[in-house]
Amino acid sequence: MTDARQAPSSRALIERSLKRRNAAERRFRLYGVLAICVALGFLALLLGRIIQQGHSAFVAHEMSVSVPLDPSRIDRSYPAGANYDLMAAEQVGALLGISPTDEAALTEVREILSPDVGLQLGEQVRDDPALIGQTITIHAPLGDDADQYLKGEINRETLEAQRVLTDRQLDWIDRLEARGVISSALNTGLFTRGDSTQAELAGLLGAIVGSALMLLVTAAVALPIGLLAAVWLEEFAPKGRLTDFIEVNINNLAAVPSIVYGLLGLAVFINTLGLPRASPLVGGLVLALMALPTVIIATRSSLRAVPPSIREAALALGASKTQAVFGHVVPLAMPGVMTGAIIALAHALGETAPLLMIGMISFVPGVAEGFTSAASTLPTQIFIWENAAERAFHERTAAAIIVLLAFMILMNAAAIFLRRRFERRW
Amino acid sequence: MTDNLSHAPAPAVTAASSGRAQNVKIRARGVNVFYGAKQALFDVDMDIPDRTVTAFIGPSGCGKSTFLRCMNRMNDTIVGARVEGAITMDGEDLYAKGLDPVLLRARVGMVFQKPNPFPKSIYENVAYGPRIHGLARTKAEMDHVVETALKKAGLWDEVADRLSHPGTGLSGGQQQRLVIARAIAVRPEVILMDEPCSALDPIATARIEELIDELRRDYCIVIVTHSMAQAARVSQKTAFFHMGRVVEVGDTETIFTNPRDTRTSDYITGRFG
Numbered sequence: 001m002t003d004a005r006q007a008p009s010s011r012a013l014i015e016r017s018l019k020r021r022n023a024a025e026r027r028f029r030l031y032g033v034l035a036i037c038v039a040l041g042f043l044a045l046l047l048g049r050i051i052q053q054g055h056s057a058f059v060a061h062e063m064s065v066s067v068p069l070d071p072s073r074i075d076r077s078y079p080a081g082a083n084y085d086l087m088a089a090e091q092v093g094a095l096l097g098i099s100p101t102d103e104a105a106l107t108e109v110r111e112i113l114s115p116d117v118g119l120q121l122g123e124q125v126r127d128d129p130a131l132i133g134q135t136i137t138i139h140a141p142l143g144d145d146a147d148q149y150l151k152g153e154i155n156r157e158t159l160e161a162q163r164v165l166t167d168r169q170l171d172w173i174d175r176l177e178a179r180g181v182i183s184s185a186l187n188t189g190l191f192t193r194g195d196s197t198q199a200e201l202a203g204l205l206g207a208i209v210g211s212a213l214m215l216l217v218t219a220a221v222a223l224p225i226g227l228l229a230a231v232w233l234e235e236f237a238p239k240g241r242l243t244d245f246i247e248v249n250i251n252n253l254a255a256v257p258s259i260v261y262g263l264l265g266l267a268v269f270i271n272t273l274g275l276p277r278a279s280p281l282v283g284g285l286v287l288a289l290m291a292l293p294t295v296i297i298a299t300r301s302s303l304r305a306v307p308p309s310i311r312e313a314a315l316a317l318g319a320s321k322t323q324a325v326f327g328h329v330v331p332l333a334m335p336g337v338m339t340g341a342i343i344a345l346a347h348a349l350g351e352t353a354p355l356l357m358i359g360m361i362s363f364v365p366g367v368a369e370g371f372t373s374a375a376s377t378l379p380t381q382i383f384i385w386e387n388a389a390e391r392a393f394h395e396r397t398a399a400a401i402i403v404l405l406a407f408m409i410l411m412n413a414a415a416i417f418l419r420r421r422f423e424r425r426w
Numbered sequence: 427m428t429d430n431l432s433h434a435p436a437p438a439v440t441a442a443s444s445g446r447a448q449n450v451k452i453r454a455r456g457v458n459v460f461y462g463a464k465q466a467l468f469d470v471d472m473d474i475p476d477r478t479v480t481a482f483i484g485p486s487g488c489g490k491s492t493f494l495r496c497m498n499r500m501n502d503t504i505v506g507a508r509v510e511g512a513i514t515m516d517g518e519d520l521y522a523k524g525l526d527p528v529l530l531r532a533r534v535g536m537v538f539q540k541p542n543p544f545p546k547s548i549y550e551n552v553a554y555g556p557r558i559h560g561l562a563r564t565k566a567e568m569d570h571v572v573e574t575a576l577k578k579a580g581l582w583d584e585v586a587d588r589l590s591h592p593g594t595g596l597s598g599g600q601q602q603r604l605v606i607a608r609a610i611a612v613r614p615e616v617i618l619m620d621e622p623c624s625a626l627d628p629i630a631t632a633r634i635e636e637l638i639d640e641l642r643r644d645y646c647i648v649i650v651t652h653s654m655a656q657a658a659r660v661s662q663k664t665a666f667f668h669m670g671r672v673v674e675v676g677d678t679e680t681i682f683t684n685p686r687d688t689r690t691s692d693y694i695t696g697r698f699g
């Protein structure tokens with residue numbers, strides 16, 4: 001009876017508190033959703049701005065010019081000495097009704113062409129002197145300023161003195177485009193050329209190859225060392241002061257600012273060991289030092305996640321400690337190890353500061369030939385281009401960021417795929 | 427092999443063998459085990475006969491597993507664990523300096539409470555032990571070893587057509603028999619079982635008990651169990667542990683019908699534990 005009398009009142013109490021609790025729960029959910037929205041908003045802003053700036057770099061305008069290789073103007077014993085740029089400019093000038101004697105106008109015509117026209121002509125003649133006397137057609141990128149104008153980045157309304165192109169240059173470009181001499185195409189040069197001082201000829205191949213070589217070094221050094229160090233610490237090391245000390249310091253190393261690793265690399269690898277500056281080898285070694293703590297920490301946690309029953313099973317069958325660890329525990333931990341390693345490498349891919357310290361700030365034309373030649377990498381290329389004056393380089397900077405992000409997203413996707421694919425339930 | 431399997435468990439053997447004079451397989455004298463500063467076993471003396479099932483019973487935490495793990499030196503793998511006293515197998519000191527625990531564990535197999543097959547194929551689970559010990563030189567030999575072990579463990583008929591399937595995909599009872607097959611494949615002399623049925627349903631349990639009864643023809647078996655009924659069903663010898671001490675060891679029949687110590691009778695009649 002007493003119970004029956006008390007029941008409604010306690011029920012009412014609970015209902016009242018329930019209302020409060022439900023309200024609190026709704027509030028916290030709302031905060032959570034808001035926080036996510038803010039984070040996604042920032043991300044969208046960042047990506048949107050980069051894509052908006054950089055997407056135009058993936059197409060470029062190119063021009064086709066037919067140039068008669070006048071034998072009287074090319075010295076057969078020294079074909080490289082001929083002024084191919086002028087010969088091309090004259091042909092373009094002819095299309096526009098400019099007299100070959102109007103030198104001032106021809107100089108302006110040359111400004112809207114890329115020096116690549118002359119380079120291509122020179123190369124073809126060098127490779128095949130029989131071409132002299134014939135007319136050959138060249139497809140070459142348009143000069144970067146003309147390209148920017150056609151992409152709408154240079155405005156006719158701006159005062160002529162404040163523009164890189166003169167009024168008549170703009171007219172010529174319009175006329176050439178109308179005649180179909182200039183066309184727009186996918187900018188394959190962005191991926192097939194190395195860096196160049198000419199914006200329209202600057203590509204990312206050198207940086208991509210440099211980054212790839214560097215990551216190879218990083219992976220080859222950091223993965224085996226990290227794996228072995230983690231296995232030893234986790235499975236073999238006697239637990240005690242020393243291992244605690246090592247553990248604390250590995251965690252500390254993971255928090256050391258990356259520029260410090262750059263200074264270390266400069267002092268040890270370049271100054272003491274005499275390894276070549278700005279090379280993928282040194283860059284890779286520095287990044288390996290940086291990646292090591294991450295690899296070790298990730299490996300240890302995935303080793304710890306392997307249930308002890310697996311170790312016991314192997315040991316009880318008479319497997320030695322090493323057989324149990326390398327035959328059973330490490331293979332089971334491998335998906336986690338690989339996930340951690342890929343994330344560490346993706347992180348290393350974007351690292352800039354330590355690379356600047358070891359000399360990767362300098363201009364490197366072309367593509368690195370090996371691990372010891374000077375190279376640029378994606379992040380340092382971005383840094384270098386960002387500091388260039390030409391407008392066309394800004395577009396390319398954003399494009400390089402897009403490429404870097406694409407590689408990172410690919411690597412992270414690979415990590416997620418590995419985790420999903422090999423995830424185990426015990 | 428197959429005629430072994432077709433045998434029904436023979437409860438009559440329990441009584442018959444208890445009277446038989448058996449040679450001692452494992453002899454323990456004055457065994458003390460410490461985990462760090464904590465002593466888990468006190469002065470344990472015990473003779474474990476060959477080709478017999480010996481059951482360890484007692485309330486949880488009384489040191490049954492600890493003593494079991496002394497016999498294949500699995501305690502060595504626990505940091506801070508220390509074993510004192512003498513344990514011999516066929517007169518050979520298991521804790522002698524020159525004795526390699528790896529060799530010992532090949533001679534003394536172990537089955538754990540929770541089935542722990544490797545996340546590999548059924549075949550690979552059984553073949554692992556023979557492979558690391560070099561017990562089979564050719565593929566054909568290995569096939570034979572695997573088949574024999576699976577037959578002895580009474581699992582062959584159920585898995586013969588899916589040896590390449592993962593061992594972890596089997597039912598709990600099948601996994602436990604797979605683990606037994608894996609232990610048998612190394613051709614041990616002793617099989618230690620630590621509560622092998624506590625994670626299984628009654629039918630799977632009955633199947634394992636049947637198997638234990640068959641295996642005792644060839645092996646010295648020690649089984650830890652928290653089920654008195656199981657001890658009574660499968661064992662011929664029983665040891666009762668209490669707070670790190672062996673209170674009473676004897677023929678299972680005697681322990682269950684006529685225990686000497688009041689603690690034993692209290693435990694058996696369910697007054698504590």
Ligand SMILES: Nc1ncnc2c1ncn2[C@@H]1O[C@H](COP(=O)(O)OP(=O)(O)O)[C@@H](O)[C@H]1O
Nearest residue numbers: 461466484485486487488489490491492493504
């Ligand atoms: N790895 C270990 N570290 C520390 N103490 C342990 C460890 N294993 C067991 N013990 C202790 O030793 C005693 C006996 O344990 P155990 O042999 O597992 O008992 P049982 O198997 O009879 O339940 C218990 O008090 C337990 O807490």
Ligand SMILES: [Mg+2]
Nearest residue numbers: 490491492620
């Ligand atoms: Mg136990």
